[in-house]
Amino acid sequence: MAPTITSAMTISNEHLPLNNKLRKLMVEKMRRDRINSSIVQLKSLLAPEFLHQEPDSKLEKADILEMTVSFLRRQQQQQQSAFSSSSAAVNQGFSRCVHEVVHFLSKEEVKTQSQRKLLNHFQNLLPSSDENRRESVLPQLSSTEQQIISKDKSSVKSALWRPW
Numbered sequence: 001m002a003p004t005i006t007s008a009m010t011i012s013n014e015h016l017p018l019n020n021k022l023r024k025l026m027v028e029k030m031r032r033d034r035i036n037s038s039i040v041q042l043k044s045l046l047a048p049e050f051l052h053q054e055p056d057s058k059l060e061k062a063d064i065l066e067m068t069v070s071f072l073r074r075q076q077q078q079q080q081s082a083f084s085s086s087s088a089a090v091n092q093g094f095s096r097c098v099h100e101v102v103h104f105l106s107k108e109e110v111k112t113q114s115q116r117k118l119l120n121h122f123q124n125l126l127p128s129s130d131e132n133r134r135e136s137v138l139p140q141l142s143s144t145e146q147q148i149i150s151k152d153k154s155s156v157k158s159a160l161w162r163p164w
Contacts, residue, residue, distance in 0.1 A: 042065075043059065046064075101122050102123055107117065
């Protein structure tokens with residue numbers, strides 16, 4: 001039989017729970033340090049905001065977090081309201097552009113089918129409240145042009161591939 005050292009094995013097994021406890025304590029300390037560091041950073045970033053709300057009081061961590069959340073909510077609401085107003089302006093600009101394109105295209109006599117399709121496409125982009133305007137801007141078609149357009153529409157419908 002080979003000699004074995006049992007005392008070293010028993011010592012390492014005894015120190016195992018102690019090592020785990022120390023490791024857990026170190027991990028917890030590092031976690032708390034990260035949290036505290038982040039709170040200090042929040043406080044420095046939002047210092048003017050904190051001064052407006054509670055200028056002379058010592059802020060606790062929970063106060064700093066609550067004020068940060070309320071500040072971020074206000075910022076989010078402001079961005080949403082700015083976005084909605086800018087999207088309305090974009091829609092208005094787009095609509096005006098489509099009106100100008102339709103007006104420009106309808107000045108000339110429609111000679112080809114592609115011109116007619118292009119004009120129809122832009123007229124379909126006009127808002128539905130502008131139906132009267134569409135009809136006044138749209139040049140009148142001869143009966144042969146109307147027949148060609150209706151044939152094109154029916155051929156497009158029948159040529160549509162369906163998987164079933």
